[in-house]
Amino acid sequence: MDDTITEIAAALDLAPTGRGPAGPAAGRVFHRMRLRAQEETTAQIAGTYPFVAERGFQADGAYIGRDRFTRGAFTYDPFELYRAGLLPNPNVGIFGTIGSGKSSLIKTMALRLLAFGVRFVVPADTKGEMARLARAVGATLVQLGPGMGKALNPLYAPPMPARMDDRTYIELMEQQRLLLLTALGATASGRPLTAREETGVEQALAQLTRQADHIEAGRMRQPNLAEFSDLLLNPTQDMADSIPVPLSVLTDDCLDLALRFRAMIKGSLKGVFDGETAEVDWNKPGVVIDISRIRASDAGVALTMTCGQALVDQILTFSDHQWVRILDECWRQIRYPHIVRRISEGQKLARGDDVTSGSATLISLHRISDLMGAAPEVRELALGLLADCSTRIIYNQADDQVPITQSTLNLTDIEGELLPRLPQATALWKVAQRSFLVDHTVLRDGYEWDLIQTDSRMGTRKYETVEDPDAAMAEELSGAPSAAREPEAGAA
Numbered sequence: 001m002d003d004t005i006t007e008i009a010a011a012l013d014l015a016p017t018g019r020g021p022a023g024p025a026a027g028r029v030f031h032r033m034r035l036r037a038q039e040e041t042t043a044q045i046a047g048t049y050p051f052v053a054e055r056g057f058q059a060d061g062a063y064i065g066r067d068r069f070t071r072g073a074f075t076y077d078p079f080e081l082y083r084a085g086l087l088p089n090p091n092v093g094i095f096g097t098i099g100s101g102k103s104s105l106i107k108t109m110a111l112r113l114l115a116f117g118v119r120f121v122v123p124a125d126t127k128g129e130m131a132r133l134a135r136a137v138g139a140t141l142v143q144l145g146p147g148m149g150k151a152l153n154p155l156y157a158p159p160m161p162a163r164m165d166d167r168t169y170i171e172l173m174e175q176q177r178l179l180l181l182t183a184l185g186a187t188a189s190g191r192p193l194t195a196r197e198e199t200g201v202e203q204a205l206a207q208l209t210r211q212a213d214h215i216e217a218g219r220m221r222q223p224n225l226a227e228f229s230d231l232l233l234n235p236t237q238d239m240a241d242s243i244p245v246p247l248s249v250l251t252d253d254c255l256d257l258a259l260r261f262r263a264m265i266k267g268s269l270k271g272v273f274d275g276e277t278a279e280v281d282w283n284k285p286g287v288v289i290d291i292s293r294i295r296a297s298d299a300g301v302a303l304t305m306t307c308g309q310a311l312v313d314q315i316l317t318f319s320d321h322q323w324v325r326i327l328d329e330c331w332r333q334i335r336y337p338h339i340v341r342r343i344s345e346g347q348k349l350a351r352g353d354d355v356t357s358g359s360a361t362l363i364s365l366h367r368i369s370d371l372m373g374a375a376p377e378v379r380e381l382a383l384g385l386l387a388d389c390s391t392r393i394i395y396n397q398a399d400d401q402v403p404i405t406q407s408t409l410n411l412t413d414i415e416g417e418l419l420p421r422l423p424q425a426t427a428l429w430k431v432a433q434r435s436f437l438v439d440h441t442v443l444r445d446g447y448e449w450d451l452i453q454t455d456s457r458m459g460t461r462k463y464e465t466v467e468d469p470d471a472a473m474a475e476e477l478s479g480a481p482s483a484a485r486e487p488e489a490g491a492a
């Protein structure tokens with residue numbers, strides 16, 4: 001009998017049996033499990049061992065936080081990943097309900113990427129949230145609004161870079177000025193400019209350049225908007241002759257537009273475009289244009305954004321560095337076709353041939369449907385913005401947003417279900433085809449903590465929870481709530 005048991009045990013490859021302790025439930029027998037050793041390469045082991053998660057990127061990057069699955073550090077640098085061939089473009093899209101932690105991520109990312117030589121530009125800081133960061137790192141901070149002293153000059157000319165020759169510099173500047181003034185004119189009049197008006201703008205610009213004979217001390221003269229609008233209002237014989245049309249016709253053609261430009265320096269935007277030209281130094285670690293104090297109509301804000309954007313584009317054209325262009329709360333911008341077009345063009349430029357320079361565009365929105373909800377003429381463009389972001393970072397989403405988010409971003413069912421349950425500061429990162437669940441880390445006792453506080457009255461409360469994201473968003477849309485602006489004033 002004993003023999004047979006041993007034989008059977010041997011045949012089954014069982015360990016010698018043990019006997020359980022005497023007493024109730026005695027007689028239990030333990031088999032020691034013996035598995036045959038299995039040798040695999042690391043590439044295959046992810047398949048044979050189902051619990052193995054992501055191995056992270058094999059590229060340098062700024063520390064973001066902790067990967068929930070591997071418990072390892074999660075690092076990210078869009079330029080490094082792009083260079084390593086892991087991303088088709090360095091652009092980033094961030095989605096999340098109010099208070100989910102988007103701005104905090106943006107600020108710490110901008111700060112941490114500085115160590116990797118990546119600088120930041122914020123063309124339109126609508127909430128005035130970036131000022132503290134700008135001061136902390138010594139970035140250029142342009143604060144616009146009544147009594148702020150500095151103005152955005154659409155005819156601003158940066159100093160000529162050393163590597164550039166006169167001709168290229170002048171051509172680039174003329175082109176950029178023309179584009180900007182046409183865009184401003186179109187925004188101010190709420191329609192595209194007529195051919196006659198465009199010609200008027202062109203002639204007025206040429207006249208200004210003619211007068212001032214360009215470059216002195218390595219820089220083009222910077223006329224102000226008042227000079228420009230005066231010329232448009234009273235065109236010169238020279239301008240009429242070079243088209244040529246009778247002077248009275250040119251004057252008539254430009255009258256409407258001239259009055260629009262004149263309104264930009266007289267009305268609610270007084271001080272924004274005229275005054276001492278704000279100087280932008282692109283050798284500093286960043287540039288922030290703070291428009292939170294501007295109390296103007298939607299169109300007025302759009303004009304300011306357009307101008308800020310153009311200034312930023314100049315910086316990117318004239319400097320050799322890597323920049324990340326930050327458009328937090330981008331849904332405001334998405335209402336204006338030419339602004340969206342410009343963002344989209346910026347995204348496309350991201351892939352410079354030269355890997356040491358270039359720009360990445362980072363947009364943040366509350367939800368994907370903000371893009372779908374754009375006006376019909378911009379919807380296509382707005383959706384294009386998303387297509388050009390290879391990195392999508394998704395924070396908490398309301399339940400009703402799950403289906404659209406899931407289908408638009410190609411999320412798995414599990415990932416989709418996760419979204420409404422994501423706690424503050426935790427996001428699903430889709431980096432090209434790969435997924436990560438990341439807790440964004442900001443140390444409470446570190447110097448970053450103060451930079452991310454968006455509401456000083458929150459005091460020691462750990463999380464700013466939003467009970468009803470839709471209502472909160474409606475409130476924000478209906479006209480800036482005081483809460484968003486007060487902290488900055490308090491901090492100043």
Ligand SMILES: Nc1ncnc2c1ncn2[C@@H]1O[C@H](COP(=O)(O)OP(=O)(O)O)[C@@H](O)[C@H]1O
Pocket residue numbers: 096097098099100101102103104105424425440441442452453454455462463464
């Ligand atoms: N990683 C984090 N760690 C701790 N607190 C955070 C973190 N991210 C955000 N918070 C808190 O949440 C608040 C709101 O975050 P914020 O980034 O402004 O949200 P959003 O921009 O998405 O509306 C911050 O003021 C901060 O107190």
Ligand SMILES: [Mg+2]
Pocket residue numbers: 099102103104328
């Ligand atoms: Mg925010």
